[in-house]
Amino acid sequence: MDNSRREFALIERFFRHRGPVRRDVRIHAGDDAAVLAPPPQSHIAVTTDTMVAGVHFDHHLSPHAIGHKLVTVNMSDLAAMGAEPAWASLALTLPEYDETWLEGFTEGLFAALDFFNCALVGGDITRGPMTLTITAQGLLPNDRALTRSGAQPGDTIFVSGTLGDAALALALQHDPTAFNANDTQRDALEKRLFYPTARVMLGTLIRNQASSAIDLSDGLGGDLTHILSASKVGARIHLDALPASAALDALVQGEARWKLQLFGGDDYELCFTVPQSRLGVFETMSKHAGVAVSPIGVIEKEPGLRFEAKKKQVEFTASSYSHF
């Protein structure tokens, strides 16, 4: 860690004694390294996500929302492994010492860390173009991690929540007059873009039922393809079954809506597969997850991703896929 006086003052003011207190953090940030005590019989899931100013966010995003999102995108990766968030390390590169920015950022950051009971155990603060990285760690029972590679033909494909809201909100950022959205709809959609969720509770609940899982950051089309490749299978998606929010449902229909839901990205929902034999237990369990889950298709032996609506095959042009 960098030990400059400026960094010390900044840590003291904005980071010290904030965030959840966990008994498994034996030595806190402030020594050469933090020391963590994982529980017996546990494995550790570790993931890293970086957000760069001007690339991953722009002036539309408040520092509070940046702090929230930086935590949440990492928690979403842990959720997809079925892990419970435990510890986070933060690398913060900032062009200047901007108190207002830091206040908003750390408010959003710690609110999210508190929500997920994830302790900030260390990091590094440096000067430079704004770049934000969290490496987050989660706990799970030995060898119980959900992966992308376990899907089998016949498994039902589920997604949590609704898809396409963030993509529509982004389109409205670019063209505020599009889609004739009213203020209520606009607010609902922007909340999904700027304050995404991470389905941590669902991830831990499906750990014993799901055969594979991934979190949806780039859009269902691309992300599901990672499960299909890793599992060496194909899939058929029922487009009419893709879950949509009230706002999306009111504003966009048909192929335009499917494209937002399949290729838009930034949903931070979970996509996972459940074998027929475990569907009964899964349905009982999933009622406790605090989020709706929707069956949207089936895993098939034949490689590739196929779409249908009203029992008819639907093709998307190459340009729909272009960004993944």
Add this chain to the structure above:
Amino acid sequence: MDNSRREFALIERFFRHRGPVRRDVRIHAGDDAAVLAPPPQSHIAVTTDTMVAGVHFDHHLSPHAIGHKLVTVNMSDLAAMGAEPAWASLALTLPEYDETWLEGFTEGLFAALDFFNCALVGGDITRGPMTLTITAQGLLPNDRALTRSGAQPGDTIFVSGTLGDAALALALQHDPTAFNANDTQRDALEKRLFYPTARVMLGTLIRNQASSAIDLSDGLGGDLTHILSASKVGARIHLDALPASAALDALVQGEARWKLQLFGGDDYELCFTVPQSRLGVFETMSKHAGVAVSPIGVIEKEPGLRFEAKKKQVEFTASSYSHF
């Protein structure tokens, strides 16, 4: 993790199947998170260090040296806790896809990771101004971490290796004609600046003898002060005992040399304290560490850091300390 095609191609070419293979890495990079299996009865030390282009390094530093240094500064933090390196996560923000740079960088990165038996388990590659972060994790027996807070009056203060070489090399970068250094001396000093070591073996060996430890990144004067503050003690340093390399010894003497050794930084040696009662065992152990250790002073009850040479007190002006 970011899932763009460009990132996949880059990972496939420069990162896949490189670095040490560890059996405790249950799921490798490529899923939503890596999964790690810590051994029973172990604690985990975790540290983060960022290097920003134009701030922490400039065009003098080859990509190979950047990769080496990024790993080594993190390993040095683990060494100071007495931890054995295990896993690293890399956040790489790059302005462009520069094959030559990536080849050199990953050569240096993986050579260092191999040396320390530290597996690269994941990360994120993004586009933006060059910013490099590693979060590294090391293992140690339960509650055996070396900290900054255990020094007691009467403890002997040791440092490993030699001090001041990197600081002199940096001065020679700014003014190549200074000090009349010959090529052999220049090479020896630059190696210490561009290819620092991390005293990992020493850190694990002194785990049961040392009462406190820190790694020397900002210079002995500032870094030892962290031990003194955390331990609520003071110290007396014998300036004539500060270990110097042959090159430094030949080129700079007296107060100028002490200043390089006390306030120069970038040494990446360990500074630690050993109680009188454990000095015997420590001296036997330290012979196996592969690096010389030198007693340089003593911990005292009275707060503050005092310097003496030939039994006379030496004062440094405030400007000597200015950068920490």
